[in-house]
Amino acid sequence: MTVVTIKDVAKVAGVSTATVSRVVNGQGKVGEQCRKRVQKVIEQLGYRPNGSAQALVRRELKMVGVITPKLSMTFFGTLAAGAEEMAREQGYSLIMCNSLYETQSELDAIDSLRRQGCQSIILHSEYSDDAQLIALAEEISGLVLINRFIPQIAQRCVWFDNLSASQQATRYLVERGHTEIAVISSIYQNGDPADRVVGTRQALQQHGLELNSNKVIESTANIDGGKEATEQLIASGQHFTAIVAYNDLMAIGAMQALHQHGIRVPHDVSIIGFDNLPIARACIPSLTTMNYPVEEMARYAVELSLILARKEHPHTKQTHLFISELIERETVRNLRVVQSEDKSVGE
Amino acid sequence: MTVVTIKDVAKVAGVSTATVSRVVNGQGKVGEQCRKRVQKVIEQLGYRPNGSAQALVRRELKMVGVITPKLSMTFFGTLAAGAEEMAREQGYSLIMCNSLYETQSELDAIDSLRRQGCQSIILHSEYSDDAQLIALAEEISGLVLINRFIPQIAQRCVWFDNLSASQQATRYLVERGHTEIAVISSIYQNGDPADRVVGTRQALQQHGLELNSNKVIESTANIDGGKEATEQLIASGQHFTAIVAYNDLMAIGAMQALHQHGIRVPHDVSIIGFDNLPIARACIPSLTTMNYPVEEMARYAVELSLILARKEHPHTKQTHLFISELIERETVRNLRVVQSEDKSVGE
């Protein structure tokens, strides 16, 4: 007797498997003393319903799949943690897949999830194109895109208002007297970086300023990328008193590069990051950044996915947009207050 | 026709389901032209085997479960990433559970995994006691403990040599002239912190020095905890020229606290962390730390778990110990080289 099945329980309790099933699931009519007896046998034998059999007959696996590029990055780890939490609350388990920023592994992951019978999938897609994703949405009722917006499947998109966030960040700098602003952007393909540059440009224009393209440097969205981009920026001789970074990691890299060149933050150069990772609070000086409510978004995405998978969606064309807020810390200097010294970079 | 089954394929291809199954799994005798025909039908219909049905009949789910306290922490995210990678290589998927440092959620997670039919489980357990885990190992053939050692189930333990790592760290400090060493430890229950304190004590003794218990402060294993512990240490008026921190986060917290008190790192106080998180390389000054090969360990743990689950284990009493190496960076000052200034904390 390796594993206890419902039949074993039924036999010992002297009832049919139907009754045991009813007791386990707490539905259908079962007499009180009968229920008690079955309960007891279940305990004694340590019966545990077989999930595969349940999934087979119910035609649904109580799992939600999450596909992100790289779980070891705090941002995606946090995303996964939020998703796991909501999934668990709803009685689902979480299957995790890393896509490693490759289209093929992204597709493989989706395929493997579908094969498992997983109808709920949260996808953070960097590289698949819109058409592919729209096609996928046709087939997978519970597909939800996180951090991406595709108009045709707006109701499946849980995303972040990059435009207004970067406008907000830029405005904050301008209001503090910064007019020469550099942007350290990412080489990601998914539109986010581009949106943010646009946001910065728009905010500057609203104040009669302009974003010089020479001050926009792209690199990989991590610490090294930030360092590299900043080196490039310094080397180019551009004049700037503030940097808007694509994310906190790049901002940290920028701080390192500036530090190596003896440029002080925020005294000589101010910096704003994105994401509000724990590291932003921890670094010295602590990083002013735009909050990215990724955990909350992930929770929401799972909830949405479960609803969509149940096909209860009155096909609203509503989309799901999360907005940012600025976390004020120590890396932005207000040039309009103290004018003690006026050193800045370049020129 | 909502979903394509093996029967549909069989009907269209004019063969039995057995043949389709043989084609899909590439085993058993199937004629060449017959195989081709079936392949084609599978393509056309977009047939995808039902994982639940397969798991049911094969009595195994191709999944490995990973249970960690908090996925949003880089350490555990990295662990999960390593596990996912190996699982995928072996054709398995990964189920993630957060235990949130609670015994009950830990047990719930295990229960849910077992119910799914998951025989491979990687558990990072903080709070369950040895007896519980030993009992669990009896029932779950593929249970592997990561970052924990229990002699009775040594063959299921993938762990880290805390003792020698902390000895190594301490020796490194002593060799650089540090004699007054403080330890910022964690309040975790799982034995790691205690082992590390012992390691430090032993290393000091080997050099004829002693670890003053007043210089060992415990707190939570994160940035705030490190800050708090350091504040306490400073307030206590103890004299110290170096700190061994329980992990990089606590080390960063310590650096912040020291910074706030105008104490320079490494000039006045040296620090060694543990884990070698990306943040250790990124902070200023960059943190000297003991490497913790957690990703590699996680990969290994999954491999081991799969072997154990298959019960191929010739019951060796081998255990699986990973060792550390010191990553030299900028937070340790060599007191024996330059003696320009001699300020230190306390006294």
Add this chain to the structure above:
DNA sequence: CAAACAAAGGAAAACGTTTACCTACAGTTT
């Protein structure tokens, strides 16, 4: 007291695979 009904619980089909066993047929050996 008969008729109607409700409640408890059983029998069996269904879910989609895999696989042990069997059949049919073609080719080989005597």
Add this chain to the structure above:
DNA sequence: AAACTGTAGGTAAACGTTTTCCTTTGTTTG
């Protein structure tokens, strides 16, 4: 030509549930 052998491929049982009918039994109602 008969007997044998090997192989492609079919049949059907099995995996462990859930759920739709039923049947049985006891209770209410006119």
